Amino acid sequence: MTTTARWFTASLLGPILFLGASSGAWAAPPPAPAIPAADAPIGRTPPRLSYVDGEVSFWRPGASNWAPAQVNTPLAAGDETYTGNRGNLELQIGARAFVRAWGDTQLGFVNQEPDFLQFRVTAGHVSLDLRGVEPGRTVEIDTPMAAFTVDAPGYYRVDVSPERTAFITRRSGRATMTVAGGSAVAIAPSEEVVLDGATTPRVQSFVAPPLDVWDSWNYARTDELIDSMSARYVPAGVYGVDDLDHYGAWRVVPTYGAVWVPREVATGWAPYSTGRWVADPQYGWTWVDAAPWGWAPYHYGRWVYVDGYWAWAPGPLVARPVYAPALVAFFGAPGVRVVVGSPFVSWVALGWGEPLVPWWGSARFVDRPSWAGWGGPRVVNNVVVNRTTVVNVQNITVYNNTTVRNAVVAVREDAFGRRAVHEARVADVDVRRLEPVHGRLRVTPDASSFVAASGPAVTPPPQTLQRRVVATRRPAAAVARPDAPRERMAPAVSVPAPQIVPAPKPATATTPTPPRAPFGASQVERQRPSPPPRFETPRADTRPERTEPRAEPRVERPDARAPRSESRPETPRDAVRPPEASPAPRALPGEPANRVSPWRREGGERHSGTPAPTARATTPGRGAPSAVVERGDARRTSPKPAADHADRDERPARGRTDR
Secondary structure, three states: OOHHHHHHHHHHHHHHHOOOOOOHHHOOOOOOOOOOHHHOOOOOOOOEEEEEEOOEEEEOOOOOOOEEOOOOOEOOOOOEEEEOOOOEEEEEEEOOEEEEEOOOEEEEEEEEEOOEEEEEEEEEEEEEEEOOOOOOOEEEEEOOOEEEEEOOOEEEEEEEOOOEEEEEEEOOOOEEEEEOOOOEEEEOOOEEEEEEOOOOOEEEEEEOOOOOHHHHHHHHHHHHHOOOHHHHOOOOOOOOHHHHHHHEEEEEEOOOEEEEEEOOOOOOOOOOOOEEEEEEOOOEEEEEEOOOOOOHHHHOOEEEEEOOEEEEEOOOOOOOOOOOOOOEEEEEOOOOOOOOOOOEEEEEEOOOOOOEOOOOOOOOOOOOOEOOOOOOOEEEOOEEEOOOOOOOHHHOOOOHHHHOOOOOEEEEHHHOOOOOHHHHEOOOOOHHHOEEEOOOOOOOOOHHHHOOOOOOOOOOOHHHHOOOOEEOOOOOOOOOOOOOOOOOOOOOOOOOOOEEOOOOOOOOOOOOOOOOOOOOOOOOOOOOOOOOOOOOOOOOOOOOOOOOOOOOOOOEOOOOOOOOOOOOOOOOHHHOOOHHHOOOOOOOOOOOOOOOOOOOOHHHOOOOOOOOOOOOOOOOOOOOOEEEEEEOOEEEEEEOOOOOOHHHHOOOOOOOOOO
16 A cells, blocks of 8 residues: 555544544534434535626525525535526536536536536536546436436537527537436437427437537636646645636745745735635535635645745645635634524634544544645644544644734624624634634524525526426435524425436447448538638528528437427527517627627527626636637627637538527
């Protein structure tokens, strides 16, 4: 066994050997039903809400209503997101894997298991840019007409409307589609599958169309995110590494090695002071920071104070980083329990090598000192201990960062998890009277504790959420935590149960895709018209005439219930609204709202809700490069497509205008 393997085994098993009981403000609560070990996931990183632009809303079971989405929120099973007419969002689900939603899109997070991630889409446009997929992991997208499972790197896109669902694979991606009442069907690389009809959808297959402007933006954004200088200092698998490049700088300190120093922080700033605590179904109280870079430094590593400034120290690189909801030590006044009526709750960022004492998880895990995921030395009371030392939690009394001015952050108990820290922080804290306290946090969350922001938020149409989806697994059951409210609050969002279909089996359950003939030689793949100029915007009051009939479907699926069609279904021309009847079109990611989007929904229809405010500019350094494209007498800025993508440049395109 290698040194790294021995360390990792000890890190996971070590907490079971540590002895001690809690005391003080978090005295051990009465015995409660233990959460199964599987429900206290050590090292299971939740999806991260990594990018928000425009109108994006978030809801979690337990919340009273939709709230504005907050960057750096870790998602849990049951969470729902919605993008307004000019909204865009991004979820990071792996070090090199991203899920993005465009305007008017409902995207729900259904389930997370070690080998399985499950999402639901009832309306809108979702892309999965998976530059890397862990072996044995499957990502599933559930839609009202079919469930799509992905287990290979590639680029995938799903577009869902009330009458049609389309799924596209690119970059050697492959997927499996399971229709309600039908068998599993393989989707080959560079293929588009279209399901038409609300009750008995018919399945048709086409060669993947050329990239549109949103696909190109996705390509370019991912290219930048995975090309990060900070990756050389941070263990592989840590999310949000690219943010460190744009908001801070790396330095080398002899005692701690490479450390990252944030730029432009306020005078007197301290870690864990610019955000709020949020109730998480899996991890209990979780820190959500308001800074755009506030993911990696608050869930990994340690904070150190060097020469008058704060720095984040990831420590020596480890083979596998371990996610934590926060890396802090909690404090309380002697003899005061943290329950309703107590004065305040306080905490401080853990220093170099100090152990984390979990307040979440099973009875075998909570209140046991742990260094899981930490590769540096282990420090207890400013003394380095070896890895075989049995640590009694009662003996941990010293945390180095408490000596730094403003490092201890405190709020009143009635504001903890209900308001942002900067709104409720207690100014003067006598750190000499504080004692470290451990165990479960006995602060009961209310409806405001399940979301990280407050204020008005765009809400999806009721019919959108009520659409039933097809899935291969049932939604994850809610975890009943000992600190959860006893009275269950009425949910603001009611999601219907999915229609369960058998999970596809590798090779045996899928229908092999016939080998693809050279383009132009197949009887079902005729030459298509030349594509229009790249990013050209269709006219608002008409559609370009086709010079050739639309190609026939390449493959007739055995599970298609409707008769085979001789051509691709087309929205009638008279369904296009005149310019004066249509509200302003949605903006592209990072594009001002007053510019015309080159992408149109089916039939020219656009969202007719409340007009959105001007879209926020893309974070400096984060958006795709721009290119000025001339169209008649108009000029607009469009995301510049990523170069040299074979699936875009080597395959002739169709003059499609209905997508």
